[in-house]
Structures are given as structure tokens and as C-alpha cells.
Amino acid sequence: MLKKIVGSAALLTLLASPAAADKVKIGFVTTLTTPVAVIGKDMRDAVDLAVEHIGGKMANLDVEIIYADDEFNSQKGKQATERLVLSDNVDIVAGYIWSNVLLASAPVVLNEGKILISANAGPSPLAGAQCNQNFFNIAWQNDQTPMALGELLNQEGVESLYLVAPNYAAGQNMVAGVERTFKGKIVGKDMTVWPSQRDWSAELSKVKAAKPEGVFTFYPGPAGPAFIKQYQQAGLAGTVPLYSVYTLDSISLPLFQKANMETVLGTKMTQFWAPDLDNPANKKFVADFRAKYGRYPSFYAAQSYDSIMYIKSAIEAVNGDVLNTAGMRAALKKADFPSVRGKFTMGNNHFPIQNFYERTVVKDADGNWTTAGGRVVLKDHQDPYASQCKMP
């Protein structure tokens, strides 16, 4: 008898807890272990800073962030998402570095009718045919940045290009993106084994023999610095300009600076954001991030910081009523918040329509290596999959 009473009491408290909306619970999925955990650490630091900036409150409710580790693995990422949605009972799920992890995890969140915000991954299915009214991307669609790079190459007058990229989904997307906009001749293309191949001697010898006017590459995480180093050791750095996307960032540049690899300076890339973009939100973010952590934020950090501000705008639009999904959705569609990239609009597929800038690796006033934004390469650019999205 006593057991029954205790049991039902426990059950009642269980039932009661979700209704007590005295705080906002946000689940944030990223990679906190494995060698790519450096990215996850940067994202977590940015989220912590964002929570600090808003005083830990959204619409006067306390904010609780629950971090979950995807272990750089789509199945583990899916399990982590299931725990957040079904057991921790979070109100909103955000994060996700890797496209394959996001694709595996998205149905878990969306089937529960909850809102999902990607802070990095932008795979084409979720932008096109599989777009969803509760899914929003606060970063970019995978194809956009390399498309901007192809355009940059046209503007720079590069007529022949050699492509070296890893042979997996994102690597193929990046190469396809460049090929979509680049008007010159592609003189060679090597897709290398991912993630195991770390020595590109054979590919670099082929580049040398092909004598292109430019080389395009994409190696995210720790592989990027290794590739660029070998590019220099092969004697290509002075002779053939290297263009990249998502390869040189504030995570890898301090490593180059420590190793004093001056040839990296002047390398060009494209990006939707730069640490020196001139707007009040970005100035505050970059200055406070540097003050708190002693390094420049990466683009991963910028997107993560934005995602918290973005969620705040939605929670405040519904006055803290986290169960009002339709109201939050309407607010998210407006994207009315101070983004570190400046003003942008949300497309019909809930991916940003935004500018892409040229970025160059430079030394800042204190001698730290960072990237500086340049001219706009693509203005108010929307991804090529938006037209395939039929949103109810």
C-alpha cells in the first residue's frame, strides 16, 4: 500500500514537472570528445558567453542549457538528441556541426513537434525537398560558401583551377559548389580518402605538374593545417595561390602563428561573417569573447552565439510561453534579432538569405593572426535548393 502511494506520488511529480514553465530549457548538441572537440569547445564557449550577455534570462525566465556530445558520430548524435527531447524534455534543440549527424537527429526533434535550430550543418535535403516548418538554420546551406568562392575566383581573374578535397558528402558538396559558379577551366580534381589520409604528397606532386593558376581546398578540423603545411613544403605556397572554405579559422590560425608559417598570411576564402564586420552586436561579441577566452572566435562560435540570440527573440515574442510553437515559429521566420553578421532575412526554406564576403588571413594590430573581411562577393544570396521546398 505504502509502495503504491509513494509510487503514484512520484508519478504525479513526474507528470507535473513539464508544466512548470519557470525556465527555458535548451538542448545544445555538439562534439565534445574526439579530436574535433576543439570545434565543440569553441561553440560551447560562445553559447556560455551569449547566456552571460543576456543575464541568463529570456522573457524573465531562467535559461538552462543542456550540452550533449554527438561523439562525431551520427548514431551517437541521434541518441544524444533522443535523451534531450524525450528524457530531459527540453523546449528547443540547437547546435549540430556535422551534416550527417543533423540528418540522423532531425526527425527525433521534428516528430515531437519541437523547434530545431542548426548552428552549423546545412545539408541540402533539409534546405530542399525535406524542409520542415519547425527546422531553422542560422548558419548557411553547404553549397553557398563554395559558390561564393567560385565567384571570387572569377573576380580575381583565375582561369585554371585544381581541386583537392576529401571524398565524403560535404567535400563533394564543396567541390560541386565551386564548380557551379567558377567559369574557368578545371585542370585537375583529387578526392582523397576521409578522414584517414593525412599525407597529400601524391596529390601535391600532381598539382605541381598541372601548373594551375589557383588551387581550391576544403579540409575542416585538424586536417586543414596539415594540408596547408604540406602545400608550403611542396614549394607551392609562393607560386600558386591557395583558396579554401572552412579550412582556415581562429582554431587553426594560432597553430600556424606558433609555427611561424608566414605563407598562410594573405590566403583568401569566403564566409558569411568576419570578426571585423562593423556592427554593434559583432563588436561586442568579438571583444567580449577575446576578453573572456583570450582568442578570436571562430565562425562556429559566431553561429552558436547567434543561435542563442535567435532563440531569445522567439521566446520573447511569445512572452515566455514555450508551448506556443506557432508563435515562436512566426518570430523565427522574421529573424528579428541583432545578428553578429548584420541584418539578414530568412528564406522560404528557413535558411538565411545573406551576404558572403571575401576574407583574407592577416595580422591584427597586436600581431595576432586572424581573418579580415573584404568586399561582398555574393549579395543577399539564397541557396539553390530553396525552390524545391514546399512549406505548408
Next chain:
Amino acid sequence: MDYVLLTEQVLNGFQLGIILFLMAAGLTLVFGIMDLVNLAHGSMFMIGAFVGGTFALLTGSFVLGVILMVPAMLVIGVVVEMTTLRTLYPRDHLDQVLATFGLILFFNEAVRLIWGPEGLVVPLPDYLDGIVSLGFGITYPVYRIVIIVIGLLVAFGLYLLVGKTRIGMLIRAGASNRTMAGALGVNIPKLFSIVFGIGAVLAGLAGLIITPITQAAIGMGEDVLILAFVVIVIGGIGSIRGAFIASIVTGLIDTLGRSFLDVLLLLFLPANAAESAGPAVSSMLIYILMAAILFFRPQGLFPPKGAQ
């Protein structure tokens, strides 16, 4: 395809082969003499890179880093052998695989705790960082030539050690027939510690000298380990000479496959298919070679004399 590119690719293949040899030499001795499947050999590769790299950064000299790495790896290797592996010799191979896999996880986490997840960049001194002209319009990175030279010197040193010294005689005896060597009064535990220490030093050396090219990262040894296993199967388990020849052959096949196979496939396949089949087939080549050797000569190309 011109001769400049071909020469460069042959050198690239040699350089990859040298790294494989340094890994495979230790692995083949441990497997051949101690009959121990040591998956943690890849961890020695990684630890050599991190420990040696740290010495290099602390002293400001890469050469000093390499020199200091040798005793450090010898100590680490012997300690690992004495504390963990010693209990595994009488157990079957599956237990050894499980235990040494556990060691991999342990070392990966240990490295993460000590050096952080972002790895280590080790710069080269200026005199090693340039490119050198080899005549006939061929230019090649100085450092990769240094790797080839170091590897050849180590191979020669091992040849002298195994072929001309007393300890080498004991190692050969152990590789040929462990039980008999033990019965004749060879101090097997001491021999095993020494062999494992040498293996750790060689793996650590491989990891350290490749670090200025690939950088040190957690788990960097695991991919090389797989290739090293292929090498010792091709060369014959327990044979240093077999490991050397098989390493060079594997390095050349892998590199030349990566560079010329897509061109070759273009001759009888449409461009699209050749482009995607090229990397796929070239990464399979060495495994095809291994399968063929296992079929026609299961003991490997150069098994040690008298091995069972």
C-alpha cells in the same frame, strides 16, 4: 605523364614506405617473437609524436627533440610491456586484441588530458623546410628526402643489430622458435622487454618524423597501424627484411595508384566514372595485393628461417 612527375611520385612512394617500415619493423618483431597481437603499437606512434614534439618545442630544436624521444620511448615501451602486456602472453589472440584495444583508448584519453584535443604543430628548422633541386627539372621537399635517409639508416642499423650482434641472434632465435630458444636458456622476459622497447622507439620515431608533415593528432597511429599489419602479412611475420621490402612495395603501390590510376582508367571508362572509381580502386590496391599473397604464399614473401 612525364618523367618529372613519375620521379616525384616514386620518391613519395619511397617516403611513405619508409614510415611504414619503421612501424612494421617493431610490429613484426612483437608479433613474430612474442606472438602478441599489439594494436597499441599505433599508440606508440602517437606518443612518440607528442612526446618528441614537446621536447622539440621546449628545446627549440627538432633534432634535439628526436634525440630525446629515443630514451623516453624506450622507457615508455618497457613500462607498458612490464605492467600490462606481460600478463597477456599466455592468453589467446582475442584477449590480446581486447586488452591492447583498451590501451588505445587509454592512451588517446591520456594524450587528450595532457595536450588537449587540438593536437600539436611541430615546426621544422629553416634548413629542412625548403625544397631542393635534384636536376632534370625535378624539385623535391628537403625534409622528405631526410625522412628517406633516416629510414634507410635505421634499416641498415637494424640489419646490423639483428644480423651481427648477440642480441640480434637471440631475436632471430626467438622469431624462429620461441619455445626452443627458451629451453636453451635464453632469458625470454628480458628479451621481450628489449624487443618491445625497440619496437616502441621505432614507432615513436616514425610518428615524430612524420609530425612536421601531418601534425600530431589523437588517434594518428590507427590508420598507419592497419597499413603496417598489411605490410607484415605481405613481408612474412617476424622478418625485418620482409617488412622492409613489403613496406617499400606497399608505399609505391599506394602512391602510384593514387597518382596514375585515374589517368589509366580514363583510357577505357567515361570521365565521370574514372574520376570516382580512381580513388576507390587505388585505396583497394594494397589489400588486393595482400589477398593475392595470402592465397599464393600464406607465410608471406620472406618468412624468418625455420618459423613454424
